[in-house]
Each structure stands twice: as C-alpha cells, then as structure tokens.
Amino acid sequence: MRTVRQLLDTKSPEIHSISPDAPVIDAVRTMAERRIGALLVMDGPRLAGILSERDYARKIVLQGRSSKDTPVRDIMTVDVVCVGPHDSTDKCMQLVTDTRIRHLPVVEDGTVIGVVSIGDLVKAVIEEQRQELDHLQRYIAS
Template identity: 75%
Template sequence: MRTVRQLLEAKPAEIIAIGPDAPVYDAIRLMAERSIGALLVMEGPRLVGILSERDYARKIVLQGRASRETPVRDIMTAQVRTVAPGDSTEHCMQLVTDSRIRHLPVLEGDKVLGVLSIGDLVKAVIEMQRQDIDQLQRYIAS
C-alpha cells in the first residue's frame, strides 16, 4: 500500500491557494484557470479552510448570493479533513468515502505539503490492482 508521501512525490509540488478575504469570484476563476475542483484557503502558511465547487453551488448559486461581493471565508469549509504524509492510500480512500469529500489537504504538523484528490487516490488504487494482477498472472504462468 502506497503512502500519502509517495502519492505527493508523483505530483507537482505547487500549492494552489487563496486568502479568506478574496472574493469568491476570484476563487472560482482560479479554479477554472487551473482546472481544479477545490482551493485551499490559507492565511499566510496556515490552512484555515477549503473551498470547493460544491461549496460554491450550495452557498452562492442556490442561496442567490453574489460571488463578486462574497468573501471566500463566508462559504469555505472551515473544518477541513486532512491527512499526514505517512497515512496509507487505503486510509485516505476510507476518509473520502465516509466524509463524502473529494479533496484531502496533506499536512505535516501545521505545514501544508499538498492536496490529494479522489482522482489521485483512484489512480493509485488502480495501479496497485494492476501490479497485483500482473503478479498473479506471473505466478499462474510459472
């Protein structure tokens, strides 16, 4: 089973974030430009929340709020589920499934190292399954 650290090593090291006082419009524009579904909300180096497309749909669109006037802090998810570099892929999959979330910030202490998406986790599981299948096929063939 691969660890979170191993998954992060396969990704670009860039952390894409926005400040809590920025307008929601800027956050959504940044997500669109970067083709991502969530942004970390940070005050300096400190993680204070996460903003997802789901937050936008439920707290701006459905409530009739204006994204240009609403600050990110008003709609972000403040209680963020996080993982550590030593956690397993299996633990992360369980966490996203149980919590019904799609993004997991990775923290080492208070330092943000990156973000894993459900896509990153599914890709890792598929790779592990392929390796298991290859090993079984070699065993059967020998």
C-alpha cells in the first residue's frame, strides 16, 4: 500500500496557490491555464482555504456574483480536509469518498508540502491492482 509521500514523489513539486484577497477571476484563470481543478488559498505561509471549480460554480455562477469583484476569501472552502505524508492511499480514497471532495492538501509539521487529487489516487490504486494481478499470474504460472 502506497503512502502519500510516495505519491508526491511521482508528481511535480509545484504547489499552485492564490491569495485570499485576489479576485476570483484570477483564480479561475490560473486553474484554466494550469489545467487543475482547485487552488490552495494561502495567507502567507498559512493554509487559509481551498478554492475549487465547484466553489466557483455554486458560489459565483449560481448566485449571480461577479468573478471580477468578488475576492477569493468570499467563496473559498475554509474547513479544508488535509492529510499527512505518511497516510495511505486507501485512507485518502476513503476520505475523498466520504467527504465528496477531489483535492487533499498534504501538510507536514504545519507546512503544505503538496496536493493529492482524486485522479492521483485512482491512478495509484490502478497501479497497485495491476502489480498484484501480475504477481498472482506469475504465482499461478509457476
């Protein structure tokens, strides 16, 4: 079973974030340019929240607000579900399933060290299953 640390080791170390005071349009632009579904909202070194495409759709589009005039802090999710580098991919899959979220910031000693997405987790689970299947096929064949 893989750990979050092992998952992060296979990804780019870049962490995409935005200030809570930035206009929402800047966040949406960054997500589009980076082809990502969420940005961490950082107040200096502190994780202040997370902003996802879902937040944008529900709190800007459906409420008829202006993405140019609304600061990120007004629509970000404040109660961020985080994991640690030693947590297992199974635990993370359970978390994203139970909480219906798609992105998990990874925090170690109070510092954000990465983000794991549901796509990263699914990819890891598929790879683990593929390795197990290969192992079983070799065992049966021998």
